Amino acid sequence: MRVRDFMSTNVVAVDEKTSIHDAKKIMEAHNIRRLPVMRKDKLVGLVTERMLLEASPSPATSLSIHELHYLLAKMTVSEIMVKNPQTLSPDTPAEEAMEIGQEMGYGAFPIVEHGTLVGMVTESDIVRIMTRVLGVRGKGKRIDIKVDTNFGNMKHIMDILDSKKAVLLSLMTLQPEEGEDWMIFLRVDTDNAEPIAGELKSAGFTVTYVG
Numbered sequence: 001m002r003v004r005d006f007m008s009t010n011v012v013a014v015d016e017k018t019s020i021h022d023a024k025k026i027m028e029a030h031n032i033r034r035l036p037v038m039r040k041d042k043l044v045g046l047v048t049e050r051m052l053l054e055a056s057p058s059p060a061t062s063l064s065i066h067e068l069h070y071l072l073a074k075m076t077v078s079e080i081m082v083k084n085p086q087t088l089s090p091d092t093p094a095e096e097a098m099e100i101g102q103e104m105g106y107g108a109f110p111i112v113e114h115g116t117l118v119g120m121v122t123e124s125d126i127v128r129i130m131t132r133v134l135g136v137r138g139k140g141k142r143i144d145i146k147v148d149t150n151f152g153n154m155k156h157i158m159d160i161l162d163s164k165k166a167v168l169l170s171l172m173t174l175q176p177e178e179g180e181d182w183m184i185f186l187r188v189d190t191d192n193a194e195p196i197a198g199e200l201k202s203a204g205f206t207v208t209y210v211g
Contacts, residue, residue, distance in 0.1 A: 045081030
């Protein structure tokens with residue numbers, strides 16, 4: 001699964017000379033929290049809803065309403081934006097995008113291909129697609145298995161699923177900490193996973209959860 005498979009392509013962007021006041025209106029109109037900032041056709045920054053709120057004068061200021069509106073009208077997004085924001089390629093794997101976001105603390109990425117802004121992806125988009133990949137919201141039952149590192153374990157598990165005519169909806173593995181066993185999480189297309197879990201136990205696997 002690549003970023004291009006789930007990114008938003010109808011990107012709303014603003015020119016670097018857009019006023020903060022207008023940027024806020026654009027966000028509200030499109031119900032979004034981030035705006036790529038452009039200089040002609042080149043991405044030069046990213047501005048968020050939080051940045052716009054923090055840039056607004058405090059209600060405790062002694063300035064008049066007229067003066068406040070004047071200041072907001074004069075301030076542009078170029079004065080508060082993150083310059084040269086971190087971008088991703090459309091071919092970035094979804095899990096890599098998630099990892100970069102977690103490591104850097106970013107909630108969204110502009111997607112750039114050959115120097116052109118082609119999309120946006122947010123942490124919500126990534127979580128939503130990973131939820132689909134794992135089948136979390138779909139039908140089926142989950143079986144958690146603790147395994148060692150012996151070769152052939154996966155084939156043995158798949159053979160058991162085949163023998164039970166159980167369709168595998170998703171599979172995820174969890175790399176162990178030092179001294180721990182591998183965990184395998186299966187989601188299978190069945191209303192009752194107990195017979196499958198029983199077969200796995202009989203084959204010597206440690207089943208830690210069925211549900």
